[in-house]
Amino acid sequence: MSTLTELIRRGKQKPIRKCYIKRRDTDGDYEADWVRVDNWKQIDRVAKWGKVSIEVDEEDGVIGSFNISNLSMTVKNEDGLFNVETDARSIWYNYLNRSLTKLKIECGYTDDDDSEVGVVSVFEGVIDDVKIGDNQQAKIKVLSYQTVLKKYDISDLSLTGAKTVDTLVDEIMNQTKITNFIPFVASTANENSTITSIAVGALQNSYWGVLKDMAKFSNSVPFMNITAFAFKARTPGATSVFDFRGHGSRLYDDIFKISSFDDEGKKKVRVHWIAKGTNFEAISTVPLLLKKYLGEPELLTIDDVDDTDKQALVDSLLAEWEYPKPVISFETRFLVNTLEPLNKITIDIKGQTVPIDTFVWDAWNWDDGSKWGKKKGAIIISNSRNWKVLKVEKDLDGWKTKVKAEEILA
Amino acid sequence: MTIDGKIKFFGSNNVNADDSFSFTSATEANAEFLYDRSCSTKLQSSGSDDSTPEVWEITFPGARDIDRVLVANHNIKSGKIEYWNGSAYVAFSPAVTWSAETASTNYFEFTSVSITKIRLTMDTTQVVDAEKYVGELLVFKELGTVSRNPEKANPDYPESSKKYKTSQGGTTYVYFGSKLKIKLDFKQSPQADLTLFRALKDRASPFFVYLSGGQTGYTEEGYREQDIYYVNYINSLKYKLSSTLHGSGVDIKIELAEV
Numbered sequence: 289m290s291t292l293t294e295l296i297r298r299g300k301q302k303p304i305r306k307c308y309i310k311r312r313d314t315d316g317d318y319e320a321d322w323v324r325v326d327n328w329k330q331i332d333r334v335a336k337w338g339k340v341s342i343e344v345d346e347e348d349g350v351i352g353s354f355n356i357s358n359l360s361m362t363v364k365n366e367d368g369l370f371n372v373e374t375d376a377r378s379i380w381y382n383y384l385n386r387s388l389t390k391l392k393i394e395c396g397y398t399d400d401d402d403s404e405v406g407v408v409s410v411f412e413g414v415i416d417d418v419k420i421g422d423n424q425q426a427k428i429k430v431l432s433y434q435t436v437l438k439k440y441d442i443s444d445l446s447l448t449g450a451k452t453v454d455t456l457v458d459e460i461m462n463q464t465k466i467t468n469f470i471p472f473v474a475s476t477a478n479e480n481s482t483i484t485s486i487a488v489g490a491l492q493n494s495y496w497g498v499l500k501d502m503a504k505f506s507n508s509v510p511f512m513n514i515t516a517f518a519f520k521a522r523t524p525g526a527t528s529v530f531d532f533r534g535h536g537s538r539l540y541d542d543i544f545k546i547s548s549f550d551d552e553g554k555k556k557v558r559v560h561w562i563a564k565g566t567n568f569e570a571i572s573t574v575p576l577l578l579k580k581y582l583g584e585p586e587l588l589t590i591d592d593v594d595d596t597d598k599q600a601l602v603d604s605l606l607a608e609w610e611y612p613k614p615v616i617s618f619e620t621r622f623l624v625n626t627l628e629p630l631n632k633i634t635i636d637i638k639g640q641t642v643p644i645d646t647f648v649w650d651a652w653n654w655d656d657g658s659k660w661g662k663k664k665g666a667i668i669i670s671n672s673r674n675w676k677v678l679k680v681e682k683d684l685d686g687w688k689t690k691v692k693a694e695e696i697l698a
Numbered sequence: 699m700t701i702d703g704k705i706k707f708f709g710s711n712n713v714n715a716d717d718s719f720s721f722t723s724a725t726e727a728n729a730e731f732l733y734d735r736s737c738s739t740k741l742q743s744s745g746s747d748d749s750t751p752e753v754w755e756i757t758f759p760g761a762r763d764i765d766r767v768l769v770a771n772h773n774i775k776s777g778k779i780e781y782w783n784g785s786a787y788v789a790f791s792p793a794v795t796w797s798a799e800t801a802s803t804n805y806f807e808f809t810s811v812s813i814t815k816i817r818l819t820m821d822t823t824q825v826v827d828a829e830k831y832v833g834e835l836l837v838f839k840e841l842g843t844v845s846r847n848p849e850k851a852n853p854d855y856p857e858s859s860k861k862y863k864t865s866q867g868g869t870t871y872v873y874f875g876s877k878l879k880i881k882l883d884f885k886q887s888p889q890a891d892l893t894l895f896r897a898l899k900d901r902a903s904p905f906f907v908y909l910s911g912g913q914t915g916y917t918e919e920g921y922r923e924q925d926i927y928y929v930n931y932i933n934s935l936k937y938k939l940s941s942t943l944h945g946s947g948v949d950i951k952i953e954l955a956e957v
């Protein structure tokens with residue numbers, strides 16, 4: 289049997305895509321088993337699978353930003369399968385309504401012997417809305433589980449007393465109404481700041497809004513991939529999970545297109561951080577950086593953080609954002625779940641086609657049918673440089689992946 | 699009930715997600731392999747041998763009229779399929795059985811019966827003591843058989859695919875799959891066939907087309923015993939008299955596309 293990586297890199301690929309739902313019974317409980325609906329009564333149902341993406345730090349210089357996309361898919365509905373639950377033809381007949389039905393998409397590859405390789409869930413969420421049309425199709429909008437965290441207000445926890453970020457995050461995430469969708473994993477904040485008792489008592493926001501604030505107060509990221517939640521430092525993994533090869537590779541190449549390459553990365557630089565209304569600040573001590581990037585200081589509103597933690601927090605933020613980090617976006621093969629934000633990768637772009645290294649001009653026999661590949665030297669990236677993945681977008685219809693990554697500075 | 703290579707049509711497969719499944723050792727969660735319209739994905743026993751019958755019971759949500767069964771990509775040497783008559787499992791008429799079977803696909807015709815359950819019993823396998831498996835199990839009602847086969851048939855397998863150029867100009871080819879599309883050109887079809895085509899056109903749901911009609915020995919893809927397609931009749935029902943003499947039949951072209 290081939291490995292998933294082998295199938296990802298194959299010149300010919302046979303994708304596997306499956307869609308499952310879990311409905312709620314009239315008591316509001318989810319049925320025990322997933323029900324496959326992409327092929328129902330021997331008819332392929334899905335006309336359009338859509339795209340899903342996960343991204344950290346999607347806003348330049350905004351701490352704690354994280355986004356997991358929703359999914360819009362289109363299915364064939366000529367027999368009313370996706371109609372309202374009161375329609376006896378509907379797959380929801382005798383169940384509760386369509387909204388809040390769980391939906392997941394599984395993807396993988398088919399091997400030579402027709403066995404399935406690497407089939408895993410690439411998206412899971414809850415149905416928000418189903419719109420049926422006279423074109424005999426139904427459009428299903430599916431919200432990621434991040435949305436569940438936006439539906440509850442922090443006031444329902446009646447929190448009191450000073451709490452560390454880890455404690456507060458755990459109190460939010462370790463509730464049945466949340467773990468029904470997102471399994472609990474204890475928070476490991478980067479700077480486990482203490483939130484003052486006054487601030488805790490005055491918290492006003494959705495769970496998600498509070499998690500984002502806590503991320504800011506601890507230089508962390510609220511990270512969710514499918515159903516796996518983690519509140520952690522934005523530290524990349526220790527080893528590369530995928531070594532991408534581009535132009536000039538001897539063996540194979542993975543990159544379809546480089547969409548953009550910010551080879552300086554100045555958008556993300558912040559060399560001066562100030563806790564607004566206080567004397568806590570952190571400023572770069574590198575003269576060249578100050579010459580290049582010193583502008584308006586980044587003002588942080590961190591009144592909620594205990595004074596004893598404020599200096600450590602601004603220092604941590606400076607360390608994170610002090611140096612420019614080149615950012616690259618490219619399209620590549622469909623990677624299933626091989627890649628997620630915060631993974632480490634390498635990219636090898638040599639800038640020219642074969643032969644490399646040993647070729648000598650005028651030593652070529654041009655009549656043998658060979659040709660010198662075009663010199664493409666605008667972007668050359670050594671595989672000794674490491675990159676941290678910021679965004680992964682999976683195109684389930686096009687069967688390709690868009691990756692955005694920033695360089696990990698040595 | 700004749701099997702003479704004439705094209706046959708069947709209603710929907712009664713083995714589907716609405717049914718309840720009970721298997722001796724095969725995984726019930728994999729029951730969909732029996733009706734996923736792919737012979738290559740097989741439902742398989744676990745830890746079975748030739749002294750341990752593997753029995754698969756399938757219960758329909760209500761009574762179903764059936765008179766045909768197709769078992770594709772199996773390795774059954776001896777076994778049988780029976781139905782529940784309300785108090786016991788009994789044989790179809792004629793019985794559906796295997797004895798010293800060597801083929802991997804079998805098609806059976808029997809007298810129509812209204813049933814709520816069937817039971818597939820696999821006693822031994824073609825390779826001794828192997829796991830028992832079935833790629834596809836179709837239990838359905840025949841809609842009709844044409845009196846005259848088409849003079850021309852043009853099968854086509856339009857595909858869903860993507861091609862991507864990699865940075866060095868190589869092509870990555872993503873093949874999602876293909877579905878049958880076939881044009882059948884009938885000449886001098888009698889009124890009975892025209893009535894059958896009208897019934898297919900007016901059906902509220904797709905139907906199966908069996909180009910081999912159950913005849914064994916055809917080797918061309920599309921016409922082999924295991925090749926059965928769930929299709930819609932997608933062109934207009936349009937015909938002309940085969941000659942100026944009424945009663946000589948009609949010429950009609952029908953186009954079928956797999957769902």
